[in-house]
Amino acid sequence: MPEDLYDVAIIGCGPAGLQAAIHAAGKKAKVIVFGKPRNSGLYKAHIANFCCSEKLISGKEMLEGGRKQAESFDAVFLEEDIIETKNENNLFSLTTESGATFASRTLILSIGVARKKLRVKGEKKLVGRGVSYCVDCDANFYRGLDVAVVGNESAAATGALTLLSYARTVYLICRKLTITDTLYEQLKNSHVRVIQDTWVKEVIGTNEVEGVLLKNSETLKVNGIFVELGAKGALELAANLGVVFYQETVSFVETNKKQETNIRGLYAAGDITGQPWQIAKAVGEGCVAGIEAAEYAKKLAES
Numbered sequence: 001m002p003e004d005l006y007d008v009a010i011i012g013c014g015p016a017g018l019q020a021a022i023h024a025a026g027k028k029a030k031v032i033v034f035g036k037p038r039n040s041g042l043y044k045a046h047i048a049n050f051c052c053s054e055k056l057i058s059g060k061e062m063l064e065g066g067r068k069q070a071e072s073f074d075a076v077f078l079e080e081d082i083i084e085t086k087n088e089n090n091l092f093s094l095t096t097e098s099g100a101t102f103a104s105r106t107l108i109l110s111i112g113v114a115r116k117k118l119r120v121k122g123e124k125k126l127v128g129r130g131v132s133y134c135v136d137c138d139a140n141f142y143r144g145l146d147v148a149v150v151g152n153e154s155a156a157a158t159g160a161l162t163l164l165s166y167a168r169t170v171y172l173i174c175r176k177l178t179i180t181d182t183l184y185e186q187l188k189n190s191h192v193r194v195i196q197d198t199w200v201k202e203v204i205g206t207n208e209v210e211g212v213l214l215k216n217s218e219t220l221k222v223n224g225i226f227v228e229l230g231a232k233g234a235l236e237l238a239a240n241l242g243v244v245f246y247q248e249t250v251s252f253v254e255t256n257k258k259q260e261t262n263i264r265g266l267y268a269a270g271d272i273t274g275q276p277w278q279i280a281k282a283v284g285e286g287c288v289a290g291i292e293a294a295e296y297a298k299k300l301a302e303s
């Protein structure tokens with residue numbers, strides 16, 4: 001057995017990974033967590049809808065608090081990315097970007113998803129100041145205001161319909177909609193203003209979004225733009241381990257109710273298992289994964 005063998009290794013220190021660490025370490029498992037908090041989708045966000053936090057709390061505060069909680073149960077943190085994972089002889093081996101290697105009886109993947117970006121002028125600068133990648137998270141901030149959604153698929157169409165309950169005007173900017181007939185009918189019968197055959201060229205604004213410039217040279221005055229282009233998973237790591245993905249999306253890791261994947265000892269939790277991309281789901285799944293992994297590691301150690 002390697003000298004520094006862990007019971008539970010967790011890749012990702014967003015809400016799913018942190019909650020998993022708290023529960024696994026709380027069960028006296030030897031836990032190590034890898035990742036950089038700054039890279040969590042939550043780091044720059046303000047959270048409006050998480051249970052029992054009535055006031056807006058900052059994502060940074062939440063992530064720092066979660067780490068302190070996990071450390072109080074003796075979980076160890078390493079602010080490095082994992083670049084390689086292997087599963088041999090009932091052990092997971094992990095290599096960090098600096099070349100260090102670690103071994104663990106179980107592994108929890110909580111690596112989140114990266115929202116696809118528009119990659120246009122003004123977008124990066126105004127993230128969190130009018131540019132959003134999550135209608136469910138941010139719709140409430142746009143009550144009575146004007147917003148645009150950009151995207152061609154059902155996420156964009158349903159996002160636009162959801163926003164109708166909050167915003168004064170909702171534009172849907174798309175090249176060509178590829179959605180179901182039902183959704184198309186819903187859009188047609190709604191007040192969403194669909195602008196087809198064009199795309200966003202630039203997000204306009206100094207300190208916050210003031211409008212969008214379209215490729216057809218039209219300018220829309222809006223207070224917010226929701227980019228609904230789907231997600232890129234950090235999936236190479238998972239694929240290398242032979243993990244099964246959900247067939248419809250091929251980008252989310254399939255788990256059962258114990259957060260187990262098809263590989264023994266390998267669990268997944270949070271955004272990487274699919275929508276809704278919400279903290280409440282991430283911490284719920286993290287809790288289950290942490291408990292299950294700790295118990296399975298204990299059985300392995302005793303066998």
Ligand SMILES: Cc1cc2nc3c(=O)[nH]c(=O)nc-3n(C[C@H](O)[C@H](O)[C@H](O)COP(=O)(O)OP(=O)(O)OC[C@H]3O[C@@H](n4cnc5c(N)ncnc54)[C@H](O)[C@@H]3O)c2cc1C
Nearest residue numbers: 012014015016035039045048082112137270271277278279
């Ligand atoms: C702007 C914004 C606002 C939001 N607002 C809300 C809100 O109000 N309410 C709400 O419920 N949700 C909100 N969300 C969604 C919420 O942030 C996510 O659902 C949640 O963070 C998912 O948690 P996670 O742990 O699965 O993934 P993440 O928080 O994304 O964490 C994944 C972690 O994995 C790490 N990682 C990835 N690859 C590797 C690797 N190879 N090695 C090591 N580490 C790795 C990353 O660095 C990151 O720290 C918001 C998201 C954004 C972007």
